[in-house]
């Protein structure tokens with residue numbers, strides 16, 4: 001028995017390079033994160049776009065990059081654009097790259113955001129062979145999943161690169177006279193001049209509700225409240241919630257009076273200026289009304305499992321992060337059965 005386990009572990013190590021972590025892996029991070037820099041190549045000297053880019057939709061896979069002052073890359077320059085994801089410490093190794101195909105430009109204040117699809121994507125968090133075997137496994141899982149929309153190999157690869165950059169998770173609070181909701185959001189980024197962009201599945205309740213109300217509060221999530229935020233994902237499918245039934249205390253936000261969690265270290269209030277449809281998602285452009293920083297400390301973020309395995313191998317995190325991720329998903333405190341479920 002012990003020998004069988006040993007052989008299985010050795011095969012897993014050789015074929016996949018170790019344990020297969022969830023594609024969406026929850027970690028603690030400072031906000032803004034400082035371990036990855038994202039460089040845009042092909043538009044003058046390499047440009048740091050770490051804090052002004054984000055994934056937009058998963059199918060088709062799209063993402064945006066903000067350009068503070070128009071014009072961004074022109075038609076000619078757009079043909080050679082490349083995003084590179086590099087570690088900030090150590091050898092500043094490049095961990096992934098994506099070739100860009102321009103889709104659309106949206107004007108935002110004095111600047112613009114440009115939306116792209118990938119036309120190539122390479123993830124270097126594992127040796128080539130193990131990236132290939134892992135990608136095969138992901139494709140196999142995808143094909144056997146019940147999801148109606150399935151991303152292509154290129155889209156899966158591009159997503160694995162986009163989530164090398166840790167993405168914070170915040171909570172959106174929204175209400176009008178009849179309804180209310182609070183749900184997690186991680187497809188978002190700051191833009192320029194106090195603008196902010198985020199994306200929601202276009203046909204779901206939160207997107208339609210926000211488009212109607214146009215004002216909301218955005219609360220950062222401290223890592224200790226990771227499972228609380230994860231559990232609120234159910235509200236992406238809820239028509240309305242009752243604030244008094246939430247399992248945590250709320251207080252009114254400063255200007256709008258929208259209930260926000262008292263545990264949040266940073267609360268922003270925003271007004272939506274415009275909404276654009278891109279693939280399966282609506283992209284919202286909002287303007288910040290207020291921004292209150294109440295505490296410091298590690299916050300809830302998400303990365304791809306490929307990158308988390310790299311973080312563990314290179315000492316940026318340790319093996320206990322696998323238990324912490326499992327706890328966030330299960331809502332349990334240290335629990336080994338949850339740990340095994342996600343291996």
Ligand SMILES: Cc1cc2nc3c(=O)[nH]c(=O)nc-3n(C[C@H](O)[C@H](O)[C@H](O)COP(=O)(O)O)c2cc1C
Pocket residue numbers: 169184185186187188199200201229230233234236237
């Ligand atoms: C931590 C977290 C962050 C999420 N962020 C977003 C987001 O930014 N945009 C979005 O459209 N959905 C977001 N979702 C919602 C999920 O994509 C999904 O719709 C939700 O979990 C409900 O699952 P279901 O659609 O399979 O029922 C998020 C979910 C979780 C758990």
